Amino acid sequence: MTFWENITGGDLTxxxxxxxxxxxxxxxxxxxxxxQIKAxxxxxxxxxGRNLVPIVDGALGLLEETAADGQDVRDVLGDDIEGFCAALAGGEGARSHRDxxxxxxxxNVARKLGRSGG
Known part of the structure; x- marks a missing residue:
């Protein structure tokens, strides 16, 4: 990966x-x-988004294998795709960017309140 690709995200594209x-x-x-997995x-x-590339690649590989074997997607992923994705991303309760x-x-708010109160 070149510096330019790293900056522009061409490699990710x-x-x-x-x-x-x-x-x-x-x-x-x-x-x-x-x-649903992507979402x-x-x-x-x-x-x-570079941290997700190996995770997404693995999830897509799993879907490809199960499709080739003729398995139902629900048998493999279950009904809780959100929980499946949380487990893929680092375990249940993994911290997201929102967290x-x-x-x-x-x-920041606690620091500001601490400064203004003292």
């Missing part, structure tokens, strides 16, 4: 284009699960 091309070959129920993994992304922002905001 190629990765995601490849993921989407692979997902197009999936059966309809597996594609629907793919869309539920997004909150666990860092600023660039980090909330903690930072609460810390």
């Amino acid at each position: 190629r990765e995601w284009t490849g993921f989407e091309a692979r997902a197009e070959a999936l059966p309809a129920d597996h594609r629907a699960a793919w869309e 539920h993994l997004l909150p666990y992304s860092d600023f660039t 980090r922002w909330r903690e930072r905001l609460n810390g």
Whole structure:
């Protein structure tokens, strides 16, 4: 990866284009699960989304394998795709960017209140 690709995100664009091309070959129920997985993994992304690339690649690989074996997507992922994604992203209760922002905001407010009160 060159510096320019790192700055512009060109490498990520190629990765995601490849993921989407692979997902197009999936059966309809597996594609629907793919869309849900993407939506539920997004909150666990860092600023660039690079931390999700191996996770998304693995999830898509799982969907491809189960489709090739003729398995139902619900048998593999269960009914709680959001929980499945939380587990993929680092375990149930994994911190998302919203959690980090909330903690930072609460810390800033606490510091400001502490300064103004003293």
